[in-house]
Amino acid sequence: MGKNIVEKIFEAHKVYGEIEAGSTIGLKVDQVYTQDATGTMTWLQFEAIGIDRVRVPLAVSYVDHNMLQTDYMNPDDHKFLQTAAAKYGAYFSRPGNGICHQVHLEQFAVPGKIVLGTDSHTPTNGGMGMIAIGVGGLDAATVMAGASFELTMPKIIKINLTGRLKRPWVTAMDVILDILRGLTVKGGVGKIFEYGGSGVKDLNVTERATITNMGAELGATTSVFPSDERTKFYLTAVGRKKDWIELKADKDAEYFEIMNLDLGSIEPMIAQPHSPDNVVTVKSLAGTKVDQVCIGSCTNSSYQSLKAVASVLKGKTVAAGTNLLVNPGSKQVYEMISKESLSSTMISAGARMLEASCGPCIGMGGAPGSGQVSVRSYNRNFPGRSGTKDAFVYLASPVSCAVFAVKGEIVDTRKSRFKIGKFVEPKKYLIDRNFIIPPVEDTFNIEIIKGPNIKEISIKEPLKDKIEAEVLLKLGDNITTDDIMPAGSKVLPFRSNIPKISEFVFSGIDSTFSRRANEARDRGGCIVVGGENYGQGSSREHAAIAPMHLGLQAVIVKSFARIHKANLINFGVLPLTFKEPSDYEKIETGDRLAIKDVVKSITGNQIYIIEDITRGISFEAVSDLNDRQKEIIIKGGLLPYTKK
Ligand code: MIC
Ligand code: SF4
Numbered sequence: 001m002g003k004n005i006v007e008k009i010f011e012a013h014k015v016y017g018e019i020e021a022g023s024t025i026g027l028k029v030d031q032v033y034t035q036d037a038t039g040t041m042t043w044l045q046f047e048a049i050g051i052d053r054v055r056v057p058l059a060v061s062y063v064d065h066n067m068l069q070t071d072y073m074n075p076d077d078h079k080f081l082q083t084a085a086a087k088y089g090a091y092f093s094r095p096g097n098g099i100c101h102q103v104h105l106e107q108f109a110v111p112g113k114i115v116l117g118t119d120s121h122t123p124t125n126g127g128m129g130m131i132a133i134g135v136g137g138l139d140a141a142t143v144m145a146g147a148s149f150e151l152t153m154p155k156i157i158k159i160n161l162t163g164r165l166k167r168p169w170v171t172a173m174d175v176i177l178d179i180l181r182g183l184t185v186k187g188g189v190g191k192i193f194e195y196g197g198s199g200v201k202d203l204n205v206t207e208r209a210t211i212t213n214m215g216a217e218l219g220a221t222t223s224v225f226p227s228d229e230r231t232k233f234y235l236t237a238v239g240r241k242k243d244w245i246e247l248k249a250d251k252d253a254e255y256f257e258i259m260n261l262d263l264g265s266i267e268p269m270i271a272q273p274h275s276p277d278n279v280v281t282v283k284s285l286a287g288t289k290v291d292q293v294c295i296g297s298c299t300n301s302s303y304q305s306l307k308a309v310a311s312v313l314k315g316k317t318v319a320a321g322t323n324l325l326v327n328p329g330s331k332q333v334y335e336m337i338s339k340e341s342l343s344s345t346m347i348s349a350g351a352r353m354l355e356a357s358c359g360p361c362i363g364m365g366g367a368p369g370s371g372q373v374s375v376r377s378y379n380r381n382f383p384g385r386s387g388t389k390d391a392f393v394y395l396a397s398p399v400s401c402a403v404f405a406v407k408g409e410i411v412d413t414r415k416s417r418f419k420i421g422k423f424v425e426p427k428k429y430l431i432d433r434n435f436i437i438p439p440v441e442d443t444f445n446i447e448i449i450k451g452p453n454i455k456e457i458s459i460k461e462p463l464k465d466k467i468e469a470e471v472l473l474k475l476g477d478n479i480t481t482d483d484i485m486p487a488g489s490k491v492l493p494f495r496s497n498i499p500k501i502s503e504f505v506f507s508g509i510d511s512t513f514s515r516r517a518n519e520a521r522d523r524g525g526c527i528v529v530g531g532e533n534y535g536q537g538s539s540r541e542h543a544a545i546a547p548m549h550l551g552l553q554a555v556i557v558k559s560f561a562r563i564h565k566a567n568l569i570n571f572g573v574l575p576l577t578f579k580e581p582s583d584y585e586k587i588e589t590g591d592r593l594a595i596k597d598v599v600k601s602i603t604g605n606q607i608y609i610i611e612d613i614t615r616g617i618s619f620e621a622v623s624d625l626n627d628r629q630k631e632i633i634i635k636g637g638l639l640p641y642t643k644k
């Protein structure tokens with residue numbers, strides 16, 4: 001039987017297990033990267049494991065999220081990361097070098113390899129024919145320490161592309177928005193999307209990367225494109241032709257499901273507040289006034305995207321009532337558009353050029369005003385993520401954004417009389433690695449420098465046999481890790497300080513949560529109840545560590561998002577699902593729940609009888625942990641388990 005691309009890569013990296021949907025597999029990983037906001041924890045955990053050098057062929061530490069530096073905390077973190085990378089044998093991508101995913105694609109991504117990143121948008125590298133998976137920091141740390149990466153084998157879905165995009169107004173961003181419209185933010189849970197079909201060759205590598213990047217919003221484990229002549233062209237242009245291999249599915253490869261998508265049928269799309277799957281056509285929103293436009297992020301900040309934006313802005317002025325911010329994805333892109341005077345075209349139109357970092361995407365500056373409309377070429381528009389709770393954030397392609405910035409409102413781009421210059425893929429990108437510090441051999445005298453905001457990591461006590469705790473919060477479907485552990489300029493500086501960041505847990509939903517959790521600590525801690533797809537979005541393990549630090553014992557939901565569930569396990573919090581989803585209706589905030597014989601249940605049939613003491617009722621919940629995960633939870637988390 002023929003193999004698809006995912007099976008081929010997994011087969012070549014398999015350490016144990018069967019490559020069959022649902023079974024547990026262990027994989028040998030080629031590359032691991034971290035970004036600063038999740039990276040400080042990862043490197044502290046790596047240090048705690050006690051290994052003296054990374055045991056993967058390539059590790060890179062990027063700095064791209066926490067760049068505001070309103071005080072000593074961000075720069076202290078940068079110094080820690082730089083010295084830790086030097087000590088442990090990782091490359092260090094200096095602040096200013098760009099957003100991890102874009103830089104990794106340019107500098108390190110290699111078809112056929114497996115890369116893990118401590119960021120949910122790591123699948124960006126799937127555009128290069130890699131298996132690229134976002135993970136929590138502790139998973140990355142243990143893999144860097146030499147462990148295999150363990151995964152429940154996802155179902156492999158083929159997205160069969162036909163036709164060609166109706167460029168220039170229809171872009172790769174419109175493709176993924178269209179897919180999100182159909183599949184929703186939970187449509188990809190437990191799945192890998194493999195792109196194939198005759199339409200693939202219509203897309204270049206950076207366009208493919210936009211699609212695989214935002215595949216994260218489907219909840220998918222990852223997305224991957226073949227490695228073909230277009231991949232070879234891009235790798236040659238970025239000076240890494242030697243890294244190219246051909247990678248395609250066999251003709252008789254099998255898939256769990258095949259979906260067809262005619263690229264020619266797609267029109268300009270836009271996601272409305274407050275979810276990336278709330279997608280409609282751009283033309284249906286024509287006339288909506290726009291206060292702010294942001295262009296860039298790891299989704300849409302390639303050289304091609306920004307060149308197209310500059311051609312729209314050429315000779316125009318941003319509308320009087322609108323602000324335009326641009327954050328290029330990498331130093332390479334920034335330098336190239338500067339050399340070609342494209343950044344001066346943007347500046348002349350009134351664009352506020354930001355540094356090559358995440359910036360407004362994660363609320364690090366550039367927040368919209370109260371109740372304002374912001375249209376962004378980014379990937380997430382969860383409530384409050386922009387830094388302004390009552391803002392209305394939309395997501396659209398960079399060229400659509402550029403037109404809206406000039407018009408001051410959403411218009412049907414295809415009917416606008418704007419022109420976009422024809423794009424010819426460069427034969428040679430500007431290649432400069434001067435902002436990447438390579439690892440050295442002799443690390444004996446390197447000292448790791450930790451500023452005063454970098455605190456000890458928190459570890460949970462071993463699993464108790466009886467959990468009796470209060471439901472502090474009952475939530476609905478699609479709760480994001482931004483809801484659980486907000487980001488933004490006020491909170492992100494505390495990513496290395498768990499006691500402090502814990503004060504912000506659920507603060508956007510219920511500002512009393514952390515106080516109530518502290519009070520509940522003496523009464524057995526707390527439980528959180530949720531609906532479907534709990535913990536979607538960011539990979540931030542702080543959404544597990546900080547609630548654990550506040551005494552969270554268990555989370556009971558209808559279903560989990562993959563990375564968050566893995567993070568809960570890694571920090572010893574019991575992830576339970578309702579056996580009967582309708583039992584969700586029976587519990588309310590404030591109920592006291594008792595779970596007896598927890599250890600017996602976890603090691604036995606994984607069915608837990610939950611008694612609602614307040615209501616005098618009981619119901620069943622289940623866990624679906626494999627043997628390793630059971631032991632991790634029993635020990636109180638992956639760190640105590642690894643150090644056993
Ligand atoms: C995001 O886009 O939400 C982030 C910020 O990049 C996160 C990582 C983090 O929270 O630090 C992600 O996507 O994993
Ligand atoms: Fe940075 Fe935004 Fe990309 Fe996350 S989604 S890595 S915050 S640019």
